[in-house]
Amino acid sequence: NAGVTQTPKFRVLKTGQSMTLLCAQDMNHEYMYWYRQDPGMGLRLIHYSVGEGTTAKGEVPDGYNVSRLKKQNFLLGLESAAPSQTSVYFCASSYPRNVERGPGTQYFGPGTRLLVL
């Protein structure tokens, strides 16, 4: 199993350009998440999805859109990139909480480093 993979690994954008980050998981997880990591701030949740065709806003959703057309994929879009979106982006997936397993463990991808000039 590849686990969680992210494409691309690194990207440089100019202000105003658009791009899509792709996350794929092969663990059949229901839940998927996009986080951004900035120095001294830990990880902050951008958007998440609890199933195919569903998405919801996290803590810092402004400037981003997401789609979950297939269960295994979760796309993060930047329509008009800004320097404030320079960050490292992590995707994660997990199974739902249940009585036997407790809370789902989130499995993270390797990250995408994005620089917006």
Place this chain on the structure above:
Amino acid sequence: GDSVTQMEGPVTLSEEAFLTINCTYTATGYPSLFWYVQYPGEGLQLLLKATKADDKGSNKGFEATYRKETTSFHLEKGSVQVSDSAVYFCASDGGTSYGKLTFGQGTILTVHP
């Protein structure tokens, strides 16, 4: 809203020293608590977790006990190794159904031989 606060870092230790990284949380519900570790250039990996008060999570010599009375989940290891050098994140799911995590700011640990 929910929050997680970690001790300010970075932390630098000699090999075989005792490690403590403090973590406190606020939550309106009954959260599960986690410690994640991030090695250089990699994503986060779950280190350990605890789901209710007085639970102790443990893995690879690391331990943390869920203390509801002090709203804490401090990470400890009796004897650190150079290979433990990484960034450690404390996190809470706030007791939510969808597993959304709130992370602390992270603590950089460097262990010297």
